[in-house]
Amino acid sequence: MSDVKTFRAFCQICQKLELNCTRLLPHMDYSICETCAPQGKNQSISEEEIENKVTARWTDTQVQSLAAYQDSDTFLPFICERGHRLQATNDLLTCDICQFNLTWAYNWTLDWSWKFLEPPAGAGTRAKLPPGGPLKSASIALDLPEPNAGADAEDFVD
Ligand SMILES: [Zn+2]
Numbered sequence: 763m764s765d766v767k768t769f770r771a772f773c774q775i776c777q778k779l780e781l782n783c784t785r786l787l788p789h790m791d792y793s794i795c796e797t798c799a800p801q802g803k804n805q806s807i808s809e810e811e812i813e814n815k816v817t818a819r820w821t822d823t824q825v826q827s828l829a830a831y832q833d834s835d836t837f838l839p840f841i842c843e844r845g846h847r848l849q850a851t852n853d854l855l856t857c858d859i860c861q862f863n864l865t866w867a868y869n870w871t872l873d874w875s876w877k878f879l880e881p882p883a884g885a886g887t888r889a890k891l892p893p894g895g896p897l898k899s900a901s902i903a904l905d906l907p908e909p910n911a912g913a914d915a916e917d918f919v920d
């Protein structure tokens with residue numbers, strides 16, 4: 763089995779619908795075609811490389827954020843291999859049609875961070891954006907204040 767799957771998708775580089783595209787981001791429709799792939803500008807990111815994954819089980823609050831993220835007009839939703847948008851539950855992201863399950867999501871899709879990254883209403887229709895930085899090391903260039911070190915652990919103390 764090859765772990766490189768190809769999809770019919772819209773190539774992010776040549777902006778054409780191509781048959782043999784590779785997803786640059788796992789479980790998101792952000793792809794480049796085989797013609798553009800050798801340019802090497804966009805490296806495919808594997809699940810293993812992603813540091814800011816939060817695995818289920820998720821709290822109700824996290825699920826609400828994730829479900830709203832999935833419905834966002836701005837960002838690419840998590841999808842199954844056939845391109846269906848996944849539904850968020852406490853235990854997983856799931857495609858009812860394909861019985862496909864995903865048990866992690868980016869931390870910023872779970873804590874409403876993504877909401878702050880949306881362009882202002884009225885900015886015009888635009889293509890959905892990929893996550894600004896799925897990797898922690900290339901984290902989204904936020905103008906949000908950095909959380910204090912260790913603050914994460916205190917989130918649920920109240
Ligand atoms: Zn292309």
Ligand SMILES: [Zn+2]
Nearest residue numbers: 842846857860
């Ligand atoms: Zn599906």
